[in-house]
């Protein structure tokens with residue numbers, strides 16, 4: 001049974017499957033999406049990450065087609081989705097410029113579209129996708145509270161927020177912001193030292209980590225360096241190099257929840273291998289030093 005993380009009103013599986021790239025797969029048929037979901041569920045990965053904008057506002061409907069074809073899946077899943085990015089494509093083709101919109105009207109309309117597209121009745125966790133410099137925290141906070149009160153959303157959180165953005169929004173809300181989904185990986189480790197991770201630890205908020213393999217960029221590392229060492233450690237632990245890179249995040253005491261993005265069924269089936277890697281302190285620092293390109297001071 002996979003470890004689970006409490007976010008207050010909901011719990012997520014320790015590893016989450018992300019659906020940003022769902023529409024990039026050659027096969028988006030409901031049966032194939034169902035196979036991906038079932039490969040996750042078989043490992044105890046019950047939490048799935050979406051956003052209205054994924055696939056140019058199409059990825060939620062791809063998931064929805066699979067949930068309509070296999071309605072028994074929904075009850076076994078927690079569905080996370082996001083809103084506030086407005087790009088001039090798909091249903092927002094009329095926008096003149098890409099922008100963020102945290103107005104009550106936009107958030108509410110976005111939630112209705114997400115519920116319809118995914119063919120679900122409630123969103124388990126709704127995140128504000130990116131901090132909006134024009135956010136009126138009273139309006140946005142009240143809109144999020146109203147969505148929770150209406151039962152359309154079980155819990156709310158943010159993504160890519162800095163501590164001050166989060167404090168501002170929280171100050172105008174009744175519901176507690178459950179999490180912040182930020183970029184964290186061996187190639188994006190600033191959060192460990194710039195106060196972001198510390199802020200959430202202080203407030204007991206689990207962090208979701210997007211692109212834990214740096215969106216595949218970890219592969220581009222030279223074999224002699226980080227990538228080579230990850231492969232060696234993978235051989236030692238009997239797992240793929242990518243499981244070691246994810247274990248590097250899991251080793252952190254903040255209880256980081258990596259959001260994995262592979263479209264490959266064999267790789268999906270191995271996501272939980274990361275939990276088999278028991279990484280000691282010196283190995284963590286060895287990988288950190290390779291990522292920094294120097295030993296720590």
Ligand SMILES: NC(=O)c1ccc[n+]([C@@H]2O[C@H](COP(=O)([O-])OP(=O)(O)OC[C@H]3O[C@@H](n4cnc5c(N)ncnc54)[C@H](OP(=O)(O)O)[C@@H]3O)[C@@H](O)[C@H]2O)c1
Nearest residue numbers: 018019020049210211212213214215216259260261262263
């Ligand atoms: N909140 C935000 O702003 C935000 C931003 C970005 C992403 N996200 C979330 O985070 C999720 C994960 O992001 P991500 O897709 O960038 O995550 P990732 O897991 O870091 O990268 C996935 C990419 O790496 C490749 N890959 C994985 N394992 C590999 C291996 N062993 N060998 C070669 N290539 C490999 C995958 O290709 P294959 O498909 O071929 O395996 C895929 O292209 C997204 O789905 C989304 O839910 C959130």
